[in-house]
Amino acid sequence: QVQLVESGGGLVQAGGSLRLSCAASGRTFSSNSMGWFRQAPGKEREFVAAFTWSGMANYADSVKGRFTIFRDNAKNLTSLQMNNLKPEDTAVYYCAARRMWAANYDYWGPGTQVTVSS
Numbered sequence: 001q002v003q004l005v006e007s008g009g010g011l012v013q014a015g016g017s018l019r020l021s022c023a024a025s026g027r028t029f030s031s032n033s034m035g036w037f038r039q040a041p042g043k044e045r046e047f048v049a050a051f052t053w054s055g056m057a058n059y060a061d062s063v064k065g066r067f068t069i070f071r072d073n074a075k076n077l078t079s080l081q082m083n084n085l086k087p088e089d090t091a092v093y094y095c096a097a098r099r100m101w102a103a104n105y106d107y108w109g110p111g112t113q114v115t116v117s118s
Contacts, residue, residue, distance in 0.1 A: 005023050011115045014087055020095075024095075033051075033097050034071065051069065091114060093111060
């Protein structure tokens, strides 16, 4: 059974930083298989960051220059370093994973809350 578990969320002031981590178990994922999404209250879930199958890091325009995605294939881990956080970054952040070469993400973590105060 595949499980993804996020950690590292919390409350931070605007301008601060947080690092989210996601550990996968039950299946070995390619280093480019995992990504991050978020859902703010009253809004739909949106893409945040992920690697393309060619290995390029891809970011939502709203987080470019502030967020960095990392991967550790050996440990089945992905991390999201979030700097210069803004109140509009407040959301539940989800780790996701997809099968090799798939476009859609099939596996999701339970999410971790990130709250940025102004």
